[in-house]
Amino acid sequence: MFGFPAKGEECCSTQLIDGDGTFNVSGIEHFIKEVKLSDCGLSYAVVSIMGPQSSGKSTLLNHLFGTNFREMDAFKGRSQTTKGIWMARCAGIEPCTLIMDLEGTDGRERGEDDTAFEKQSALFALAVSDIVLINMWCHDIGREQAANKPLLKTVFQVMMRLFSPRKTTLMFVIRDKTRTPLENLEPVLREDIQKIWDSVPKPQAHMETPLSEFFNVEVVALSSFEEKEELFKEQVASLRQRFYHSVAPGGLAGDRRGVVPASGFSFSAHEIWKVIKENKDLDLPAHKVMVATVRCEEIANEKYSSFAANEEWCELEAAVQSGPISSFGKKLSSILKTCLSGYDGEVLYFDEGVRSAKRKQLEDKLLQLVQPAFQSMLGHIRSGTLDKFKDAFDKALSGGEGFSSAAHHCSKFYMNLFDEACADAVIEQANWDMSKARDKFQRDIDAHIASVRAAKLGELTAIFEAKLNESLSGPVEALLDGANNETWPAIRKLLRRETESAISGFSDALYGFDMDEETKKKMLASLENYAKGVVEAKAREESGRVLMRMKDRFTSLFSHDSDSMPRVWTGKEDIRGITKLARSASLKLLSVMAAIRLDDETDNIESTLTLALVDSRSNATTNRSITNHDPLASSTWEQVRSVESLQYCKLYFPSVPSSKTLITPVQCKSLWRQFKSETEYSVTQAISAQGIRWLVGVLVKRKLEMSGLEANKRNNNWLPPPWAIAAMMVLGFNEFMTLLRNPLYLGFIFIGYLLIKALWVQLDISGEFRNGALPGLISLSTKFLPTVMNLLKKLAEEGQIPATNNNPQRNPVGASMNHQNGVSTSEISSTASSGVTSSSNGTEYSSPRKEE
Numbered sequence: 040m041f042g043f044p045a046k047g048e049e050c051c052s053t054q055l056i057d058g059d060g061t062f063n064v065s066g067i068e069h070f071i072k073e074v075k076l077s078d079c080g081l082s083y084a085v086v087s088i089m090g091p092q093s094s095g096k097s098t099l100l101n102h103l104f105g106t107n108f109r110e111m112d113a114f115k116g117r118s119q120t121t122k123g124i125w126m127a128r129c130a131g132i133e134p135c136t137l138i139m140d141l142e143g144t145d146g147r148e149r150g151e152d153d154t155a156f157e158k159q160s161a162l163f164a165l166a167v168s169d170i171v172l173i174n175m176w177c178h179d180i181g182r183e184q185a186a187n188k189p190l191l192k193t194v195f196q197v198m199m200r201l202f203s204p205r206k207t208t209l210m211f212v213i214r215d216k217t218r219t220p221l222e223n224l225e226p227v228l229r230e231d232i233q234k235i236w237d238s239v240p241k242p243q244a245h246m247e248t249p250l251s252e253f254f255n256v257e258v259v260a261l262s263s264f265e266e267k268e269e270l271f272k273e274q275v276a277s278l279r280q281r282f283y284h285s286v287a288p289g290g291l292a293g294d295r296r297g298v299v300p301a302s303g304f305s306f307s308a309h310e311i312w313k314v315i316k317e318n319k320d321l322d323l324p325a326h327k328v329m330v331a332t333v334r335c336e337e338i339a340n341e342k343y344s345s346f347a348a349n350e351e352w353c354e355l356e357a358a359v360q361s362g363p364i365s366s367f368g369k370k371l372s373s374i375l376k377t378c379l380s381g382y383d384g385e386v387l388y389f390d391e392g393v394r395s396a397k398r399k400q401l402e403d404k405l406l407q408l409v410q411p412a413f414q415s416m417l418g419h420i421r422s423g424t425l426d427k428f429k430d431a432f433d434k435a436l437s438g439g440e441g442f443s444s445a446a447h448h449c450s451k452f453y454m455n456l457f458d459e460a461c462a463d464a465v466i467e468q469a470n471w472d473m474s475k476a477r478d479k480f481q482r483d484i485d486a487h488i489a490s491v492r493a494a495k496l497g498e499l500t501a502i503f504e505a506k507l508n509e510s511l512s513g514p515v516e517a518l519l520d521g522a523n524n525e526t527w528p529a530i531r532k533l534l535r536r537e538t539e540s541a542i543s544g545f546s547d548a549l550y551g552f553d554m555d556e557e558t559k560k561k562m563l564a565s566l567e568n569y570a571k572g573v574v575e576a577k578a579r580e581e582s583g584r585v586l587m588r589m590k591d592r593f594t595s596l597f598s599h600d601s602d603s604m605p606r607v608w609t610g611k612e613d614i615r616g617i618t619k620l621a622r623s624a625s626l627k628l629l630s631v632m633a634a635i636r637l638d639d640e641t642d643n644i645e646s647t648l649t650l651a652l653v654d655s656r657s658n659a660t661t662n663r664s665i666t667n668h669d670p671l672a673s674s675t676w677e678q679v680r681s682v683e684s685l686q687y688c689k690l691y692f693p694s695v696p697s698s699k700t701l702i703t704p705v706q707c708k709s710l711w712r713q714f715k716s717e718t719e720y721s722v723t724q725a726i727s728a729q730g731i732r733w734l735v736g737v738l739v740k741r742k743l744e745m746s747g748l749e750a751n752k753r754n755n756n757w758l759p760p761p762w763a764i765a766a767m768m769v770l771g772f773n774e775f776m777t778l779l780r781n782p783l784y785l786g787f788i789f790i791g792y793l794l795i796k797a798l799w800v801q802l803d804i805s806g807e808f809r810n811g812a813l814p815g816l817i818s819l820s821t822k823f824l825p826t827v828m829n830l831l832k833k834l835a836e837e838g839q840i841p842a843t844n845n846n847p848q849r850n851p852v853g854a855s856m857n858h859q860n861g862v863s864t865s866e867i868s869s870t871a872s873s874g875v876t877s878s879s880n881g882t883e884y885s886s887p888r889k890e891e
């Protein structure tokens with residue numbers, strides 16, 4: 040359908056639009072590449088020719104511009120040769136000049152009524168050309184029925200459909216000029232043109248607009264090519280000179296307007312033709328913007344794609360994934376700059392507003408593309424600088440620098456380092472806000488400082504807490520062990536002294552942390568509370584062992600005399616008095632252990648316990664008769680006060696809050712019951728021992744009275760008869776000899792002899808049996824029985840033989856109470872007992888514990 044230049048032709052011509060009005064997109068693109076039009080920018084000119092069919096248009100163009108448009112063969116008769124619109128590049132004229140050969144008007148092939156294509160092609164030529172040649176016969180000038188009149192009318196009418204005049208140069212080429220000189224012809228022609236212009240209906244806006252506003256009118260005359268060919272050629276050669284640098288100021292098209300840059304020519308021409316075909320008005324300025332928009336976008340896309348594939352960028356992007364890159368910003372900025380410069384160069388002649396907008400879009404897209412790499416770079420900078428900061432900070436701290444000072448110096452130094460590194464990574468074109476990255480880095484540094492501070496403060500706190508633990512736990516345990524009236528005052532004094540010392544030291548240590556007063560106060564208060572907590576915890580721990588301690592104290596006082604010597608129950612001792620003394624000492628211990636008394640407030644737990652458990656009034660039967668209520672049947676000491684204050688008005692009853700209570704009233708009662716039941720055995724044992732001793736004394740006395748000295752002598756004859764001794768020697772000779780021969784047996788026999796002899800002498804067995812066998816056995820049992828019973832009891836406590844006292848069925852209250860207290864009875868029983876030394880009045884005790 041479309042025509043292409045024949046092979047070997049020096050200058051190509053291409054059919055731009057065919058006779059049916061189809062635009063040859065591929066052909067024109069091929070043509071533009073061929074003539075390298077895209078590189079021309081605005082330095083190109085478009086010249087078109089219109090005129091009646093077979094008026095020698097192609098002949099003129101081929102001679103004038105060196106093109107090879109098809110010409111009619113003169114010998115075949117006049118017929119249409121050019122269909123549609125053809126385009127070729129002018130040879131040898133600078134700048135690049137494109138020539139368009141239009142289909143002739145008034146062609147018989149289309150008929151008189153088909154003027155649509157004629158008008159469309161005229162409008163197209165006016166829209167894209169800088170110079171329009173209008174071919175006309177010389178003899179038509181001044182004629183009413185001239186062939187060019189309809190053509191001019193068409194040109195002027197369609198001109199109105201362009202929203203803005205382009206100042207196109209209309210060059211009237213008068214063919215077959217006669218002898219009449221051009222000076223005479225030109226005014227007539229101009230008059231004709233003016234008449235036609237005046238007669239053309241115009242829109243309101245251009246009613247008064249002169250022709251010269253739209254067109255530069257030029258007139259040339261040429262001799263007949265057929266009759267005076269040489270002269271024709273000379274005149275054409277002369278005319279050709281006028282087309283050199285036609286677009287330069289002063290040139291033929293020097294004041295043209297609305298030029299589309301060469302790279303947009305193909306697109307622009309196609310779009311114009313589309314609008315013309317749709318019979319719409321052609322808004323050239325808007326069209327120009329449209330072309331600029333499309334072309335700038337195309338160019339921007341091309342640049343973006345070429346940037347994305349740019350080797351330098353790809354290497355940089357890959358490298359930044361694995362680590363920081365020096366001069367990252369500089370390198371990337373340079374690649375971006377090259378890309379944007381390329382865009383700027385190519386869109387230079389397009390509408391400024393459009394190209395700037397598209398440049399911005401391209402820049403944004405490019406920056407979006409490179410941003411992840413930039414973020415990676417920032418990430419490297421941040422993590423690297425943060426690591427360096429951490430090392431430097433640790434070194435400064437371990438080098439002995441104060442915490443606040445080290446934090447301040449290191450933070451400042453590494454913030455500056457971060458800023459410098461960021462400056463090195465900054466992309467010129469980006470103008471990204473770095474404050475967020477900086478803030479984040481600052482937050483990272485602050486968080487690290489805070490975590491180190493917390494760790495250091497934690498260490499410091501732990502050190503002082505450990506010191507407090509050490510200085511309080513042991514002494515408090517010792518003080519509670521020897522519970523007496525001075526125990527809690529002494530604990531308070533100890534707590535005050537140790538707390539003050541710790542707080543003073545802690546306060547000095549906190550100095551370097553540059554803390555605000557409120558936080559410091561909180562920390563000191565926390566340490567103070569910790570100290571209290573140590574004492575309270577120790578007191579709670581010791582209260583769990585109160586039963587064992589009470590029993591120890593009881594045993595110590597009951598089984599030892601005032602010189603701490605083991606008591607021998609001779610029958611002269613006041614067992615009741617000793618028991619009472621020992622029990623009241625144990626009750627004292629219970630009352631001291633019953634509550635935490637770290638405040639100076641006094642309470643009367645001891646009096647309450649004495650009243651309820653020891654005094655005559657506390658006897659269950661009597662008590663009920665007086666109060667009809669058990670004063671210790673309460674789980675808090677507050678309730679005891681509220682109830683009992685009505686009954687015992689003369690007493691100040693304790694008001695110990697639950698938080699300070701170690702042993703509740705009901706637990707005290709239960710403990711006391713268990714304590715009594717578990718110590719009763721010792722008392723019973725003492726009473727039995729005293730009874731046996733008394734019985735033995737009576738029996739011995741009577742025997743001595745009855746038997747006298749003879750009986751005494753008879754009783755001394757304890758050896759067997761002689762015949763029995765002889766029989767033993769005969770029958771046991773072999774065994775006797777075996778014993779004598781074996782030195783080991785001899786050794787055992789000798790040791791056994793020594794032991795028996797020692798026991799014999801120590802226990803005075805011969806003396807005991809002096810008054811007869813029964814008194815002797817009874818007397819010896821009184822010596823052995825307490826020792827054996829104590830041994831059995833100890834074994835039972837250690838769990839080596841079945842316990843009798845820990846039977847929960849026998850002591851259900853005690854068992855349940857100890858579970859409430861968190862300490863089991865067996866645990867209490869198994870703990871080694873401790874001793875106390877009683878003072879003369881039996882109420883003050885010191886605590887040198889000793890192994891029984």
Ligand SMILES: Nc1nc2c(ncn2[C@@H]2O[C@H](COP(=O)(O)OP(=O)(O)OP(=O)(O)O)[C@@H](O)[C@H]2O)c(=O)[nH]1
Nearest residue numbers: 092093094095096097098111113119120121143264
């Ligand atoms: N009288 C006269 N005839 C000429 C002149 N130049 C060319 N011709 C003849 O006119 C005829 C048509 O020439 P073309 O150049 O093909 O004319 P055209 O206007 O291009 O024809 P279409 O493209 O068909 O409209 C040819 O036979 C030419 O020899 C001229 O200056 N004077």
